[in-house]
Amino acid sequence: MSAFSRFTRPGRSITAAGAVAALALALAACGTSHDSSSMPGMDHGTKTTAPASPKATSSTDGMPGMGTMATGNGLSAGKDGYRLASQDAHLPAGEPVAYRFTVNGPDGSPVTGFSLDQTKRMHFYAVRSDLTGFQHVHPVMADSGTWSADLASLTPGSWRMFASFTPADGPGKGKDFVLSRTVTVPGNATKTPLPAPAASAEVDGYTVTVKGELMAGMAHPLTVSVSRGGAPVTNLEPYLDSYAHLTAFHEGDSAFAHLHPTTGVDAGHGGPRLPFHAELPTAGNWRLFLQFQTGGKLHTTALTLHVG
Numbered sequence: 570m571s572a573f574s575r576f577t578r579p580g581r582s583i584t585a586a587g588a589v590a591a592l593a594l595a596l597a598a599c600g601t602s603h604d605s606s607s608m609p610g611m612d613h614g615t616k617t618t619a620p621a622s623p624k625a626t627s628s629t630d631g632m633p634g635m636g637t638m639a640t641g642n643g644l645s646a647g648k649d650g651y652r653l654a655s656q657d658a659h660l661p662a663g664e665p666v667a668y669r670f671t672v673n674g675p676d677g678s679p680v681t682g683f684s685l686d687q688t689k690r691m692h693f694y695a696v697r698s699d700l701t702g703f704q705h706v707h708p709v710m711a712d713s714g715t716w717s718a719d720l721a722s723l724t725p726g727s728w729r730m731f732a733s734f735t736p737a738d739g740p741g742k743g744k745d746f747v748l749s750r751t752v753t754v755p756g757n758a759t760k761t762p763l764p765a766p767a768a769s770a771e772v773d774g775y776t777v778t779v780k781g782e783l784m785a786g787m788a789h790p791l792t793v794s795v796s797r798g799g800a801p802v803t804n805l806e807p808y809l810d811s812y813a814h815l816t817a818f819h820e821g822d823s824a825f826a827h828l829h830p831t832t833g834v835d836a837g838h839g840g841p842r843l844p845f846h847a848e849l850p851t852a853g854n855w856r857l858f859l860q861f862q863t864g865g866k867l868h869t870t871a872l873t874l875h876v877g
């Protein structure tokens with residue numbers, strides 16, 4: 570499936586009705602990043618991590634009328650006969666590490682054929698249970714179908730590993746899947762409270778501002794604007810077929826959502842205003858991770874969105 574066809578997925582034309590919840594405005598506390606898509610520096614809390622919620626393994630597959638339900642909330646290891654399988658239930662803290670996994674098809678054997686989506690055959694996210702740690706990487710597949718995701722150093726605690734893919738053949742051909750498993754990283758785990766909801770975040774001298782009114786399960790426009798020193802930024806470079814890559818994770822259960830741009834990229838540069846399609850399935854706080862590229866450098870930042 571091409572990236573652009575994802576922008577026009579059916580069922581996305583739900584009209585807003587009723588009250589909407591406004592985004593609260595405040596600066597994100599964790600707006601800094603560095604030159605990679607991982608944010609290990611965001612772990613700096615003091616409280617003890619609670620055990621992962623048992624609800625984290627539940628699935629909301631089959632809820633009608635929700636565009637993000639095309640892939641579900643990503644909290645299940647299996648869907649429609651496909652299964653994310655891995656021996657790596659534990660990974661060490663404090664060092665770069667590879668997470669190995671297969672996607673097993675309905676016949677039980679590893680899938681080896683995947684379609685390109687946003688220029689990659691596999692998108693992989695590692696997210697800590699308190700939504701501090703975030704890594705977005707593109708694993709490499711061996712001929713056997715075993716994928717290896719190279720991760721930067723993990724902090725102790727519970728992490729959820731998400732694989733996002735589209736089978737190139739078989740019963741799931743052309744369908745978008747997001748499946749996940751949890752991993753325990755042993756050690757003295759601390760929990761950072763989620764920063765207050767915010768409308769903007771800073772990264773590498775850029776200010777990223779998000780405007781939109783979000784309501785659970787409803788499709789709403791969300792506009793991302795990028796500025797630098799108060800001036801609009803217009804030299805955003807394409808990154809994964811988009812001028813900004815937005816993923817969101819729900820506080821408490823780490824439910825996954827990918828926000829889709831409503832415009833494609835062209836040969837030129839993008840910015841400062843980027844329209845997105847936001848459809849977050851459940852109410853509460855979501856941690857929104859924003860990634861964009863300038864001068865060949867990837868910038869990653871995050872802010873908290875409140876969904877009413």
Ligand SMILES: [Cu+2]
Nearest residue numbers: 689692693706
């Ligand atoms: Cu990706």
